[in-house]
Amino acid sequence: MPVVRISGNPNISVETKREMVKKVSEIVAESYNLPIETITVLIEAFEREDIGAGGKLLIDRD
Amino acid sequence: MPVVRISGNPNISVETKREMVKKVSEIVAESYNLPIETITVLIEAFEREDIGAGGKLLIDRD
Amino acid sequence: MPVVRISGNPNISVETKREMVKKVSEIVAESYNLPIETITVLIEAFEREDIGAGGKLLIDRD
Amino acid sequence: MPVVRISGNPNISVETKREMVKKVSEIVAESYNLPIETITVLIEAFEREDIGAGGKLLIDRD
Amino acid sequence: MPVVRISGNPNISVETKREMVKKVSEIVAESYNLPIETITVLIEAFEREDIGAGGKLLIDRD
Amino acid sequence: MPVVRISGNPNISVETKREMVKKVSEIVAESYNLPIETITVLIEAFEREDIGAGGKLLIDRD
Numbered sequence: 001m002p003v004v005r006i007s008g009n010p011n012i013s014v015e016t017k018r019e020m021v022k023k024v025s026e027i028v029a030e031s032y033n034l035p036i037e038t039i040t041v042l043i044e045a046f047e048r049e050d051i052g053a054g055g056k057l058l059i060d061r062d
Numbered sequence: 063m064p065v066v067r068i069s070g071n072p073n074i075s076v077e078t079k080r081e082m083v084k085k086v087s088e089i090v091a092e093s094y095n096l097p098i099e100t101i102t103v104l105i106e107a108f109e110r111e112d113i114g115a116g117g118k119l120l121i122d123r124d
Numbered sequence: 125m126p127v128v129r130i131s132g133n134p135n136i137s138v139e140t141k142r143e144m145v146k147k148v149s150e151i152v153a154e155s156y157n158l159p160i161e162t163i164t165v166l167i168e169a170f171e172r173e174d175i176g177a178g179g180k181l182l183i184d185r186d
Numbered sequence: 187m188p189v190v191r192i193s194g195n196p197n198i199s200v201e202t203k204r205e206m207v208k209k210v211s212e213i214v215a216e217s218y219n220l221p222i223e224t225i226t227v228l229i230e231a232f233e234r235e236d237i238g239a240g241g242k243l244l245i246d247r248d
Numbered sequence: 249m250p251v252v253r254i255s256g257n258p259n260i261s262v263e264t265k266r267e268m269v270k271k272v273s274e275i276v277a278e279s280y281n282l283p284i285e286t287i288t289v290l291i292e293a294f295e296r297e298d299i300g301a302g303g304k305l306l307i308d309r310d
Numbered sequence: 311m312p313v314v315r316i317s318g319n320p321n322i323s324v325e326t327k328r329e330m331v332k333k334v335s336e337i338v339a340e341s342y343n344l345p346i347e348t349i350t351v352l353i354e355a356f357e358r359e360d361i362g363a364g365g366k367l368l369i370d371r372d
Binding site for chain 6: 002017020031032
């Protein structure tokens with residue numbers, strides 16, 4: 001604890017995930033005044049046909 | 063915001079997702095008295111071996 | 125199963141929740157071709173100071 | 187309702203899922219004093235590159 | 249990691265939560281063949297007016 | 311989309327939430343190469359009696 005769930009589209013590289021997890025964990029640890037070891041981050045990918053924004057699928061908005 | 067997460071089994075078509083997102087977004091926008099542009103919908107699929115109901119996996123209930 | 129989680133701000137009435145659950149459940153049941161009895165809906169409320177949009181808390185955007 | 191979401195890494199067998207769902211459902215049903223039929227369990231898998239612990243991706247911690 | 253989220257109604261005692269967390273953590277640790285120290289459990293409460301089952305609010309089903 | 315859910319304990323100030331949302335949104339926007347306007351952050355609080363770590367409630371671990 002704390003747990004951070006990041007739900008986004010699928011196309012980010014491992015290197016980007018590495019950086020994102022590092023920075024987000026640091027910020028959340030600092031915000032909750034907890035050791036970074038306590039932070040769990042889950043990166044979740046949704047395809048564009050599984051994301052709705054403004055009543056439309058993302059694949060229909062571009 | 064608001065965010066709607068729909069967790070179901072995997073076998074629905076893009077056309078069905080399109081309709082579901084449209085209608086659910088309209089209802090939620092109306093319920094919260096917010097513009098439909100603010101509604102995010104996430105459609106999440108679970109295989110039948112990853113769903114438990116009444117203590118059994120779905121694959122064991124049929 | 126399916127499970128629908130609706131995360132929104134807190135100020136909607138029981139009557140509105142009643143209508144929203146009824147309509148959302150009907151649409152999701154129809155979309156997944158399942159009996160409405162199988163649909164679970166969870167309504168989750170976040171205060172405006174706990175919602176971030178575009179890098180700002182909602183309380184700072186109005 | 188209740189709904190139990192178990193987020194873990196991907197490498198567990200169907201037999202293990204079967205046992206886990208059975209036992210977890212029994213405990214949760216007993217804890218909430220509800221029939222086991224009311225318990226839904228969702229098993230969610232994250233690859234090691236999508237899990238952060240202590241500021242690092244799991245793939246970087248071993 | 250793993251993370252277990254248990255979403256249920258609000259009326260369970262601390263003692264019941266204690267037992268439930270202990271047993272669920274043991275089962276999940278065993279299932280994923282991981283030390284129990286790695287298991288995070290989040291207990292989430294929903295009022296009966298915020299839970300929909302079969303298209304109705306729980307407060308309307310009794 | 312993307313949506314970031316941060317589940318932590320309840321005792322952080324509005325000012326801390328403000329900073330956390332700003333920084334996390336910036337990092338996630340940059341990681342997914344998307345405008346910051348598309349980022350939703352949900353801050354969720356769990357009391358210590360509702361958090362299990364290593365098979366124990368947090369209130370029993372201190």
